[in-house]
């Protein structure tokens with residue numbers, strides 16, 4: 001089982017990173033062939049919008065890590081994306097990566113609309129893990145919509161599963177014990193009565209990530 005994961009958090013001990021780690025630790029225990037990249041450390045140029053990928057069926061940009069990475073992505077059974085939500089979307093380094101996915105797709109404009117056809121349709125399990133400060137998942141929905149679109153566009157056999165971690169602002173919050181969570185809530189001005197349920201919610205997020213990893217091995 002080849003798994004390629006992308007960690008978008010620019011900070012140490014990120015909440016999205018912790019959710020990702022819960023997934024990858026379990027996947028490794030179960031024997032996955034795993035590679036994790038931090039998107040902020042990738043030597044990746046921005047998509048320049050030349051649209052040559054429509055003709056070449058690969059990206060025309062040279063001298064960065066994309067071509068090797070594209071091969072690795074294509075060869076993967078599972079792709080995992082973990083990211084903080086910044087202004088209702090992903091962080092810039094993750095967006096830079098995702099824009100390069102345009103080179104996996106042929107795009108044709110017709111009178112009726114745009115037709116997207118993958119050069120080589122995927123059959124992958126895709127996971128999106130987000131962490132964000134707001135108490136509702138709404139802030140993550142534009143990104144979930146994008147992943148839904150990519151899942152559909154890149155191959156009808158793809159699947160997508162998401163974990164959206166709400167009310168997570170401070171680094172390390174999702175793995176905090178109850179005492180630390182209580183201190184964080186005082187600092188953030190959040191009421192203490194939320195601590196008990198949010199502690200359980202955070203454990204649930206990490207557990208769900210672990211179960212997702214188990215499920216990919218059980219079929």
Ligand SMILES: Cc1cc2nc3c(=O)[nH]c(=O)nc-3n(C[C@H](O)[C@H](O)[C@H](O)COP(=O)(O)O)c2cc1C
Pocket residue numbers: 009010011013014015016017083084085086087088089131132133134135139168169170171172
């Ligand atoms: C530039 C910036 C923009 C943010 N925008 C949002 C937002 O739109 N909605 C939200 O709920 N949280 C937002 N946050 C809070 C982060 O999503 C939150 O701190 C999250 O836990 C960061 O994830 P990480 O710990 O994995 O780095 C923003 C934080 C920063 C620094």
